Amino acid sequence: DARVTQTPRHKVTEMGQEVTMRCQPILGHNTVFWYRQTMMQGLELLAYFRNRAPLDDSGMPKDRFSAEMPDATLATLKIQPSEPRDSAVYFCASGLVISQGNTEAFFGQGTRLTVV
Amino acid sequence: GQQVMQIPQYQHVQEGEDFTTYCNSSTTLSNIQWYKQRPGGHPVFLIQLVKSGEVKKQKRLTFQFGEAKKNSSLHITATQTTDVGTYFCAGRANAGKSTFGDGTTLTVKP
Incomplete structure (x- = not known):
């Protein structure tokens, strides 16, 4: 049963600390998305990659957030330094895009981040 | 930039009643996707629509x-109690990325 795996599921950290969230996309998928979900802002696209190359990270605060794909089986989202306003659920999703179309995004179960 | 609006924000219905959520984009879309998120869960893909005027059915949806x-x-x-959750649309413009609406949260009273 193919699924997107995210770790950790929950993270509580102190303000100023570095946070790294990891995502293993579904094998064979060529697109990876990072979303943030809060009650106030809803689902926000932070960044997405295609074939491991970053295509769009305009939704991501550049000064503290960074997203990478070291290889096809791992995507990371890092926050340094973390702030209380970063508290949210962070979802990773993967999909397979062929030419101009796009298929559905399969979401992981999310990382619930709390910054105190 | 592209905006995707969903209405209503919340809908409470009696079990057996019908439910409709609407999604409106500020720009023409190349496709639109619908997702369902159960309370405490993650968004799950329901369907993608691509063609103008397209209608697709999935059982009661x-x-x-x-x-x-x-x-x-x-x-x-x-509606059934299993339909509870938040329904999101996500619209993709021709040269852009998908933008999610704010979702419609459905509650169903047995």
Whole structure:
């Protein structure tokens, strides 16, 4: 049963600390998305990659957030330094895009981040 | 930039009643997707619509894509308690990325 795996599921950290969230996309998928979900802002696209190359990270605060794909089986989202306003659920999703179309995004179960 | 609006924000129905959520985009879309998120869960893909005027059905769910490809709707016939959750649309403009609406949260009273 193919699924997107995210770790950790929950993270509580102190303000100023570095946070790294990891995502293993579904094998064979060529697109990876990072979303943030809060009650106030809803689902926000932070960044997405295609074939491991970053295509769009305009939704991501550049000064503290960074997203990478070291290889096809791992995507990371890092926050340094973390702030209380970063508290949210962070979802990773993967999909397979062929030419101009796009298929559905399969979401992981999310990382619930709390910054105190 | 592209905006995707969903209405209503919340809908509470009696079990057996119908439910409809609407999605409107500020720009013409190349496709639109619908997702469902159960409380405490993650978004799960329901369907993708691509063609102008397209209508697709999944059991009690009917999805429509407007003729102008700027709006879409999801209709649930005879709601059940298992339908509770938040329904999101995500619209993709021709050269852009998908933008999610704020979602419609459905609650169903048994």
